[in-house]
Amino acid sequence: TASSVGDIAASDPAMAASMIRTVNSAAFGLSRKITSVAEAVNFIGFSSVKSMVLRLHLEQTLGGTNKKNNDDVEDLWIHSLVVSYIADTLARKVPDVDRGFVSTLALLHDIGKLVLQTQFPHEAEQLRGVSRDESPMSREVRVLGVDHATLGANLAAKWGLPGDLVQAIRWHHCPDRAFSESDPKPMRQAMYLLQIANQL
Numbered sequence: 298t299a300s301s302v303g304d305i306a307a308s309d310p311a312m313a314a315s316m317i318r319t320v321n322s323a324a325f326g327l328s329r330k331i332t333s334v335a336e337a338v339n340f341i342g343f344s345s346v347k348s349m350v351l352r353l354h355l356e357q358t359l360g361g362t363n364k365k366n367n368d369d370v371e372d373l374w375i376h377s378l379v380v381s382y383i384a385d386t387l388a389r390k391v392p393d394v395d396r397g398f399v400s401t402l403a404l405l406h407d408i409g410k411l412v413l414q415t416q417f418p419h420e421a422e423q424l425r426g427v428s429r430d431e432s433p434m435s436r437e438v439r440v441l442g443v444d445h446a447t448l449g450a451n452l453a454a455k456w457g458l459p460g461d462l463v464q465a466i467r468w469h470h471c472p473d474r475a476f477s478e479s480d481p482k483p484m485r486q487a488m489y490l491l492q493i494a495n496q497l
Contacts (some may be wrong), residue, residue, distance in 0.1 A: 305350050306334055312353050314342060319349070348378055348404055355411065369412050369421070377404050384494035391490065393483045403491050404463060406469040409449030417441065434470065446470055470493070 306312050316337040321330055326335070331337050338346050384403035392446035395408040413421045423440050434444040441448075450467035465488060468475035 306338060308376050311434055312350060313337075315349060315353070316346065341434065348381060351404060355408070358478070370411065373407060373410055373414065380406065380491070380494045380497075381402075383497050387490045388487070389495060391483075391486055394486050394490065395483060398484075399487045399490050401467070402465050402487065403494055405449070405453065405458075405462070406466055406491060406495065407445065407449065408452060409445030409447070412448055412452060413437070413441070413445055464489070465485055 306316060313334045316334060317331060319325075321327065322339045325340060327340070331340060341349075379401035382398045385396055385400040388394045388399040391420040413424070420440050424436055428436060431439070434446070437444040446467055446469055450463050453463045453466050461484060465475050465484075468488070469491055472485075472492050475488045476484045
């Protein structure tokens with residue numbers, strides 16, 4: 298919720314520093330420096346602050362990043378933020394779709410890749426590069442015995458995230474398999490919005 302995110306942001310020194318650094322970056326182009334967390338939250342916006350809080354907690358929970366894969370983790374996080382932003386923008390155009398669900402799903406869809414980078418750096422190194430003979434997910438199964446979508450869904454379930462979110466993370470590369478025809482149409486639409494945002 299907005300209040301809980303605000304409380305976390307205001308009480309966590311690393312989060313506060315990250316927000317103030319972000320809002321004072323060239324990307325915002327402000328004419329004056331922002332020095333308070335409350336002002337930073339106002340400029341950055343709730344959705345972005347929520348994403349930053351989630352990122353901080355994911356980093357604290359998963360930990361384990363080393364110098365070699367820091368760039369990959371950073372790239373993955375940027376990808377997730379961009380997909381979340383695009384999915385949220387697309388969801389505004391589709392009646393009845395839960396924008397909060399879509400943007401959260403987009404933010405978490407590749408959480409399995411984050412686990413790979415932070416907990417299995419040796420295997421992550423083996424997965425680098427492009428293969429013409431094998432899809433990325435097939436390579437993950439060959440190297441790890443599991444693909445990142447299944448790994449992410451298992452982690453989401455372990456964390457007690459809602460079942461719809463777990464199911465959507467599991468099938469984010471196969472949206473037609475995530476929900477059946479008997480499930481609400483907006484849930485099925487959310488999957489396709491994620492797929493489009495991910496491709497974009």
